[in-house]
Amino acid sequence: MRDIFKLSTVFCLATCLSYTVNAQQISDQCGFNHAIEYQNSLNPNYKEQADNIYRNLLQKANSTNSVTSKKTPVTYTIPVVFHVVWNSSTPAQNIPDSVLFEQINVLNEDYSRTNLDTSNLRAEFLPLVGSADIQFQLACVDTNGNFTTGIVRTETSATFGGGFFPDMASIGKIQQASQGGSDPWRPSEYLNIWVGDINGGAASPSLLGVATPPAGLSNWPSGSVPAELQDGAVIQYNAFGRNNPNVFPGGMVVNGRTVTHEVGHYLGVRHCAENTFGGILGSICGDDDGLNDTPNCDQSAQGCDIARNSCTDTIPGIGDLPDMVENYMDYSDQDCQNSFTQGQISIMRAVLDNERAGLLTSSGLICLTAVEENNFENSVSIYPNPSHGVINIESDNTNFKLTVYNNLGQEIVPYFLNKTQIQLPTKGIYFLKFSSENETLVKKVVNQ
Numbered sequence: 296m297r298d299i300f301k302l303s304t305v306f307c308l309a310t311c312l313s314y315t316v317n318a319q320q321i322s323d324q325c326g327f328n329h330a331i332e333y334q335n336s337l338n339p340n341y342k343e344q345a346d347n348i349y350r351n352l353l354q355k356a357n358s359t360n361s362v363t364s365k366k367t368p369v370t371y372t373i374p375v376v377f378h379v380v381w382n383s384s385t386p387a388q389n390i391p392d393s394v395l396f397e398q399i400n401v402l403n404e405d406y407s408r409t410n411l412d413t414s415n416l417r418a419e420f421l422p423l424v425g426s427a428d429i430q431f432q433l434a435c436v437d438t439n440g441n442f443t444t445g446i447v448r449t450e451t452s453a454t455f456g457g458g459f460f461p462d463m464a465s466i467g468k469i470q471q472a473s474q475g476g477s478d479p480w481r482p483s484e485y486l487n488i489w490v491g492d493i494n495g496g497a498a499s500p501s502l503l504g505v506a507t508p509p510a511g512l513s514n515w516p517s518g519s520v521p522a523e524l525q526d527g528a529v530i531q532y533n534a535f536g537r538n539n540p541n542v543f544p545g546g547m548v549v550n551g552r553t554v555t556h557e558v559g560h561y562l563g564v565r566h567c568a569e570n571t572f573g574g575i576l577g578s579i580c581g582d583d584d585g586l587n588d589t590p591n592c593d594q595s596a597q598g599c600d601i602a603r604n605s606c607t608d609t610i611p612g613i614g615d616l617p618d619m620v621e622n623y624m625d626y627s628d629q630d631c632q633n634s635f636t637q638g639q640i641s642i643m644r645a646v647l648d649n650e651r652a653g654l655l656t657s658s659g660l661i662c663l664t665a666v667e668e669n670n671f672e673n674s675v676s677i678y679p680n681p682s683h684g685v686i687n688i689e690s691d692n693t694n695f696k697l698t699v700y701n702n703l704g705q706e707i708v709p710y711f712l713n714k715t716q717i718q719l720p721t722k723g724i725y726f727l728k729f730s731s732e733n734e735t736l737v738k739k740v741v742n743q
C-alpha cells in the first residue's frame with residue numbers, strides 16, 4: 296500500500312536497531328537495500344536517482360486498475376549470462392550446467408505464471424496476480440560476437456563477502472576479474488548473474504542474494520554513476536537453483552526463488568515490506584513498496600504463516616487482505632512463494648520498455664532470431680538431443696556447410712561417423728551451424 300510511502304532512507308536506522316535486538320533470530324537474506332546504501336556511499340546521487348525512477352514506475356503502476364488489466368501483449372525475452380565463480384578450496388561451488396539450466400526453467404515458469412505451485416495461492420489473491428510474460432534465455436552470442444552457452448566459469452582463490460552486515464565492497468569483487476571474480480558482459484544488453492560464495496566461507500551463510508535496481512543506466516545524468524557499479528544479481532551458490540547438489544545449511548528449502556526474487560529487484564520491484572524487519576517498534580504498516588495491490592505488512596514474513604494479517608489494507612475494489620506470503624518479493628519460505636501482483640508486473644515490464652530496453656534487442660539473443668527468421672530449420676533435423684555424443688543429421692537440403700562450435704565459441708572438428716552422423720568429442724554443449732548460400736541456422740546440442 297502507498298499511504299505513507301517511505302523509501303529506504305529509514306532502512307539502516309530501523310534495521311540496525313532491529314539487528315541488535317534480534318541478532319540471533321533474524322538476518323537479512325536479501326542484500327537489495329544494502330546494495331542501494333553501498334552504491335549511495337560511492338555516489339551520493341545514487342539513492343535519489345533510484346528512488347525517483349521507482350516513484351515514476353509506481354505512479355504508472357498504481358494509475359492502472361490492476362484487477363481488470365491482466366493481459367500483457369508481448370512476451371519479452373532477456374538474455375542471461377551466468378558467471379560461476381568457484382573457490383579452489385571448494386570445487387562443489389562449481390555447480391553443474393544442469394543446475395544452471397534448471398534455474399532458467401524456474402525463472403521462465405515464475406515469470407509466465409506456469410509454475411505448478413500457483414495452485415497454492417489463496418483464492419482471495421487471484422484477482423491481483425498474473426503472468427509477467429517475461430522469458431529468460433541463456434545468451435547465445437557473447438560480446439565479441441562468438442557463439443556461447445551463456446555460462447562463464449572462473450576458478451578463484453579470492454573470497455567474497457562475510458560478516459553479519461553484508462560487506463558489499465567485498466561482494467562486489469566477484470564482479471571484477473582483476474579481483475578474482477568475473478567481469479560482466481555489457482550490462483545494457485545482458486542480465487549478468489554471478490553465482491558463488493558471498494558469505495566469506497561462513498558455515499551458516501545468511502545472505503542469499505543481492506541485486507541492483509534499474510538505475511545508473513544510460514538515462515542517468517553523466518557523472519552520476521559510480522565506477523564500481525556492476526549491474527545484475529549475485530547469488531549465494533547453495534541458495535541457487537532447485538536441483539542443486541549443494542544443500543543450504545540449516546535445512547532451508549531452495550527451489551530457485553532466490554533468483555526469482557533478485558531478478559524482481561533487478562527489474563525494479565521492491566520488498567512488499569520495504570522496512571523489511573518492521574523497524575524499532577516491530578511494526579511499520581505504512582512503510583512498504585508503495586504499490587496499491589500488494590497487501591501491506593509490518594515486516595517481511597519468514598516461514599509461511601497464512602494466518603498473518605499484520606496491517607489493514609484498502610485495496611481498490613477489495614479492501615483488506617491477509618499478508619501475502621505467497622509473493623516472491625517477501626522473505627517467506629521459497630516453497631510458500633508462487634506469485635507476482637499486477638502492480639509488480641507493471642513495474643517490471645515498464646523497466647523493460649525503458650531503463651532496461653537494451654536487453655530486448657541484445658545481440659545475446661541473436662540465435663533465436665536466426666532460428667525464427669528462416670525456413671532452414673524445417674529442412675534440418677538433429678537427434679537425439681541431448682545425446683551421448685552421436686548426433687544424427689537429416690536434411691532435405693544437402694548443399695549446406697556444417698560448422699561446430701564448443702561452449703567457448705571455438706570451432707571444433709567433429710568426427711564424421713558417416714555422411715549423416717557425427718561424434719562430438721567430449722561432454723558439453725555444442726552449437727551446430729548450418730550455412731547455405733542464403734541461410735544460416737544454429738542449433739544447440741548437448742552431449743551428456
Ligand SMILES: [Zn+2]
Pocket residue numbers: 325326327556557560566
Ligand atoms: Zn530482496
